Amino acid sequence: MSSESLALEVQGLGKCFHIYDAPGDRLKQFVMPRLSRLMGREPKPYHREFWALRGLDLQVARGETIGIIGRNGSGKSTFLQMVCGTLAPSCGAVTTHGRIAALLELGAGFNPEFSGRDNVAMNAALLGLSDAQIAERFDSIAAFADIGEFIDQPVKTYSSGMYVRLAFAVIAHVDADILVVDEALAVGDAVFTQKCMRFLRSFMERGTLLFVSHDTAAIKSLCDRVVWIDKGQVMQIGPTKEVCDRYMQACYEAEQGSGPAAAAPAAPVFDAGLPWHDQRRDFFRAEPLRNDIEVFRFNPEAPSFGLGGARITGAWLMDTQQRPLHWVVGGEPVVLRIQAQCHQPLASPIVGFVVKDRTGQAVFGDNSYLSYLGQPVACAGGQVLQAEFSFDMPRMPVGNYAIDVALADGSQHDHVQQHWIQDALHFKSESTNMATGLLGIPMRSIVLQAGQAKQETSSP
Numbered sequence: 001m002s003s004e005s006l007a008l009e010v011q012g013l014g015k016c017f018h019i020y021d022a023p024g025d026r027l028k029q030f031v032m033p034r035l036s037r038l039m040g041r042e043p044k045p046y047h048r049e050f051w052a053l054r055g056l057d058l059q060v061a062r063g064e065t066i067g068i069i070g071r072n073g074s075g076k077s078t079f080l081q082m083v084c085g086t087l088a089p090s091c092g093a094v095t096t097h098g099r100i101a102a103l104l105e106l107g108a109g110f111n112p113e114f115s116g117r118d119n120v121a122m123n124a125a126l127l128g129l130s131d132a133q134i135a136e137r138f139d140s141i142a143a144f145a146d147i148g149e150f151i152d153q154p155v156k157t158y159s160s161g162m163y164v165r166l167a168f169a170v171i172a173h174v175d176a177d178i179l180v181v182d183e184a185l186a187v188g189d190a191v192f193t194q195k196c197m198r199f200l201r202s203f204m205e206r207g208t209l210l211f212v213s214h215d216t217a218a219i220k221s222l223c224d225r226v227v228w229i230d231k232g233q234v235m236q237i238g239p240t241k242e243v244c245d246r247y248m249q250a251c252y253e254a255e256q257g258s259g260p261a262a263a264a265p266a267a268p269v270f271d272a273g274l275p276w277h278d279q280r281r282d283f284f285r286a287e288p289l290r291n292d293i294e295v296f297r298f299n300p301e302a303p304s305f306g307l308g309g310a311r312i313t314g315a316w317l318m319d320t321q322q323r324p325l326h327w328v329v330g331g332e333p334v335v336l337r338i339q340a341q342c343h344q345p346l347a348s349p350i351v352g353f354v355v356k357d358r359t360g361q362a363v364f365g366d367n368s369y370l371s372y373l374g375q376p377v378a379c380a381g382g383q384v385l386q387a388e389f390s391f392d393m394p395r396m397p398v399g400n401y402a403i404d405v406a407l408a409d410g411s412q413h414d415h416v417q418q419h420w421i422q423d424a425l426h427f428k429s430e431s432t433n434m435a436t437g438l439l440g441i442p443m444r445s446i447v448l449q450a451g452q453a454k455q456e457t458s459s460p
Contacts, residue, residue, distance in 0.1 A: 007208035008060035012092035018047040067223035098177025112156035145169035241360030291330025330395035331442035348376035351387035395440025
């Protein structure tokens with residue numbers, strides 16, 4: 001890739017911090033090694049080295065969106081600070097091409113004693129705007145932030161959400177070539193977050209974005225590639241869906257350990273010999289403008305993870321007569337059946353699914369927890385567990401989709417993942433009658449009438 005087409009080049013980047021056990025060790029480290037060298041002795045270190053990041057190589061093309069994921073303390077923010085120039089690397093180099101605007105940790109770059117108006121002027125000037133440009137754009141910045149009269153109050157009186165509103169409003173108006181956003185949107189309210197996401201999608205059409213978030217759905221929705229960092233080491237750089245799926249698996253395994261779930265699955269215990277019902281014939285004479293969805297069979301070799309106390313042995317999309325389908329029409333009532341073999345007792349099993357689009361973004365899903373809240377269906381070792389989800393198939397945009405199926409034990413917020421199969425079922429939306437959006441509503445009816453306007457009357 002030529003340097004003209006690159007927005008960012010990172011070579012062997014690393015950052016090492018010195019950790020001191022006592023305040024006096026800093027002074028000793030400053031003085032004693034010099035004295036030791038003067039006396040011809042080997043200097044003694046008074047600190048420990050902590051590598052927050054080491055050995056990162058990355059090339060980012062102009063117009064590319066890169067997601068950075070990893071647990072807290074993995075080195076994500078350290079990397080972004082070195083990209084922005086607020087932190088000097090211990091080794092390696094960062095080369096950027098174009099103006100950078102960054103939204104790093106909360107309140108970074110703000111003087112808490114200054115008013116919001118003064119901080120806008122200061123931050124915009126630091127990002128390269130002239131006084132005339134700041135004056136010209138101030139009203140737009142204030143309207144984007146939408147904090148009202150607080151714009152003239154000291155920012156030390158601001159809530160965390162107001163901090164983010166003002167900071168994001170500034171970076172949205174400085175004509176940046178590279179935009180860096182570090183988990184800042186997590187504290188914003190829903191309305192402002194949607195406004196920011198609209199801006200980010202607009203910016204992605206012309207600029208380069210580095211985006212850090214713990215929200216893998218947002219990462220999958222926005223990013224072309226993902227960098228996964230763990231404990232200062234680069235674990236993987238690659239396609240968004242692949243890296244996010246591997247990261248999610250690693251997070252579960254780190255919490256509860258890995259199990260035998262990745263082994264070849266046992267043969268399904270459910271009677272899979274049911275006749276497959278061909279919906280194509282039923283709907284062949286229907287109108288051409290409809291949502292045809294082709295369904296593929298359960299893939300027992302799909303990637304999976306979990307402790308293995310139970311294993312999912314099959315998943316089927318069926319009609320209301322319990323006949324497995326391989327062709328569905330959007331809006332049609334269907335049943336998703338998920339079956340598992342319990343190898344050990346499960347006190348409170350939860351079965352769930354999530355439908356993802358081609359980028360891995362979650363489109364819809366559900367699980368059994370709330371339906372059996374307070375009355376869990378326990379499963380003994382050796383028993384078969386079966387869940388059925390009955391719903392009207394949403395109308396889907398044209399494209400490829402996959403269904404993850406999972407089985408856990410516990411509660412909605414505190415559970416142990418026993419078996420999660422990624423991309424267990426695939427389906428393809430061949431045609432659509434959707435007007436807009438990610439999903440179409442299976443509408444009961446739409447009424448459109450024309451006639452004389454009715455005279456409104458009021459009671460005396």
